[in-house]
Amino acid sequence: MMLLTGCTQRVWNDPYPNSERVSNILYLSFLERPKHLDPAQAYSADAYALTAQILEPPLQYHYLKRPYTLIPQTLTAMPTLTYLDAAGKSLPVTVNPDLVAESVYELHVRPGIYYQPHPAFARDETGQPYYLPWRTTDRSQIHRWQDFKHFGTRELTADDYVYEIKRLASPQVNSPIFGLMSGYIVGFKAYEAMLAHVANKAGPNDYLDLRRYDLPGAQVLDRYTYRIRLHGKYPQFLYWLAMPFFAPVPPEVDAFYHQTGMAKRNFSLDWHPVGTGPYQLTLMDPNWRMVLERNPNFHGERYPSEGEPGDAAAGLLHDAGKPLPFVDKVVFSLEKEVIPNWNKFLQGYYDFSAISSDTFAQAITPDAQGQPHPSPALQAHGITLETPTMPAVGYVGFNMLDSVVGGYSARARALRQAISIAVNYEEFISIFMNGRGIAAQGPIPPGIEGYRAGVLGMNPVIYHQVNGHIERRSLADAQHLLAVAGYPDGRDARTGAPLVLYYDNTYTGPEAKAYVDWMAKQLAKLKIQMISRSSDFNRFQDKIRRGNTQLFVAGWDADYPDPENFLFLFYGPNSKVSSGGENDANYRNPQYDVLFNQMKYLDNGPEREKLIAQMLAILQQDAPWLFGYFPRQYVLSQAWVSPWKPNMIANNTLKYVQIDPGLRARRRVAWNQPVWWPLGILGGGVLALVASVGYTRRKRERSLAR
């Protein structure tokens, strides 16, 4: 009876409709609206939070296994790979990469997968598309997505995957990965040029039916099979096949959205993506709320039955074999401010919460070993904490083209090493990140092949071993290196002029000064003077592109869990100034480049690990970066959320989340009983004011009468 009362009792501060009280709905918040949802354009975490639940690329990451493991998502098996030489002859898998002219992937789509209901699939009595062409009568009656009355579906085919690959090259779509992929997919550049020519003739926004234009690098073999051809060997391509860029797009949906009047009503792939995934987007109002609901046509998937050692004990295999997704609906509400977001989490109106620096002290209590735990108040609510390390690195780069900090001479190297010792990132993590990070010994974060924790992974240039622990080298070591570099006591030994370095950053807001002052303080330890050059994003990027920097603040988030995705940031041919690549420091070391070219073709294993260790040793000696920190994400979840495992690479993890809506409803009622007495006091105050005014009035009138 009490349970029933708890579930049905209404509280006054509930921001959700009464009808949702005990529904199987997950409530989350978002800070910024996603820029794009079109799979060919979306390239940010806030977009993936939605698109990864809707769209299904051919591959996905196993939810529980570590290291991160790719598995088929819509395929019958992992893609088959054949290497061909220049004559088109098949080569063994272990062949020297230099001999590989082409990599050919064949992918077989599982039959029986259907798309979510969508108006583009609707057919009339004669079997013709209902909304293609979009009749004028319908056009005048349909203004919102809910106004569509006819929906349909169809089976997923290989053609849809190939169509999306072609879209990546379309100048109408302007995909951010076209530049990168044009170096690999056979005929991609020429295809883009041809499409640009066709689009110019047709009009920049007219519909181009890409099925009419063949792309040699992506071809349909039969209804369920397609082939992708790449130049040379590119093993990391499999990771790209797990990203929404390679999710299927049905051509009729693209044609549907290109009709007159669609864009005006925000009916586009960018606003209403279409997929075969566990959820469909049913409300897209990024200024208020975005809602995912269970896709009734979802092909079905089961919760994994195997994971890492320890997963079973953590309760992560309790649901093994159960059908996914667990939650019927996911509601994302816009919360632009930290405080309301946090207070609503405390009231039970959000199921998960990140922790901002404003609420950190209230949320986290470290134990005697310094390990973070939810504060006693949160623990009393049954709130739990996960602290995964993100596959990302925050760093300060040295511009290797700069005449003072750049270059490869012993002096320049010593200068960078001295600064690397002096800038204390343990302190930075403690002050600015509330301890939510790990000081980096190199560019590869935990969870990625090549990372080694503790003494094994120590950067011997910056740290040394003391009683089995690693410790930052002393300031005396840094001063010695600075003297070797020709700047004893922070002054040029030849001219006596003080060493002044420019520090480029994009810091804004009230915390900017604290960041800049901290860095100035670090350099001042070596008596190096620092001038901060804070600029907006555009100016900063412009300086980086031109190589007009000395020290600059930057960061990198992994696209996929492979060391190549971090080590390529130092590969000479990727230099920002010379080629516009992602090597912002413009680092170029021939020995490193040779090792990189060997490493990138290898599978994970001892041989690759050895090469990575050599590459890291070169980087540590050359010190082209201050290897800042690997950020850790602190995520709180409510007591009614079943045990879950953070997966920092996969984005399609909402299907694994399970909640107990009954417990949530009872806790919300218990936590949110209204307090009425302040209103009584307020009412009393108003009455007292009215009474005193009345009293004054009577008094005045009487005094006038006298």
Add this chain to the structure above:
Amino acid sequence: MMTYLIRRLAYAVPILLGVNLLTFSLFFMVNTPDDMARMHLGIKHVTQPAIEAWKVQHDYAQPLFYNAREPGWRALRDTLFFNQSVRMFALDFGESDDGRNIGEALRSRAGPSLSIALPTFVLGLWVNIGLALMLVWARASWLDRFGIIATVVLMSVSSLFYIIAGQYWVAHLWRLVPISGFVPGADSWHFVLLPIVVSVMAGVGNGTRWYRSIFLEEIGKDYVRTARAKGLNESRVLFRHVLQNGLIPILTGAVAVLPLLFMGSLLTESFFGIPGLGSYVIDAIQAQDFAVVRAMVFIGSVLYLIGLWLTDLAYTWADPRVRFS
């Protein structure tokens, strides 16, 4: 009257053109179309051909003000400024740089903004005038002195404090209303109650002080003395005479802002999760979405001009001696 209004309408065209020109110049002085493209395309793997394609796709490939490749007047016509300005005068705001229809965004966001701004305006006016009249009525008494101190204190507090304190006490500690959020329709009262109360509270200090000084000036005038000499009681003097004659300065301040209520409030909407227009411009500036910035500046200018016209019209209603020529 009609001649006056037509003349004002004619003045509006060069003003709007000037505002548009200024917006163009200032925006592109800071951001080039290349910068905008980079901002929209993101950080990773952005190439120059992608930037050029983005510019073509979003109509930023044309020259800004003068197209040297075109002969005659087409040199002015085939420019970004001309094409986009003409469209706006036809109230066609086109698409934002991320491809969303601006007109649709305005329509969907205006309602939530007005659901806060309009009640706040009306209630605020009513409360401020009521309190000001009460203080004037009780002038030189303990109530007046208390009122002055209270209004000065209320004026001195930042509006952000009212929002945070309101959310903390009313929504978090007392749990009487949701901390933030919104639903369209009749149920929205649940969500807009606290923002309205907080916004009214935030304006009480300023408004009451200002109206009190207006009414105090009026209450010393001869017609008030005459009214009292006729034997009218103090309430009638205040409400029938002082209030009516004090309306002109009140209208000057109030009517001019009436159309601008449509634009919403940045802080209130951000903290209370109201999906209004308040943050539309700020978000657009941060995202370097010039299409939205341009449209919102244009709409703001139009609304301001409408506000000024309404003020002029309100004068004739409040004071029949005022006539336009």
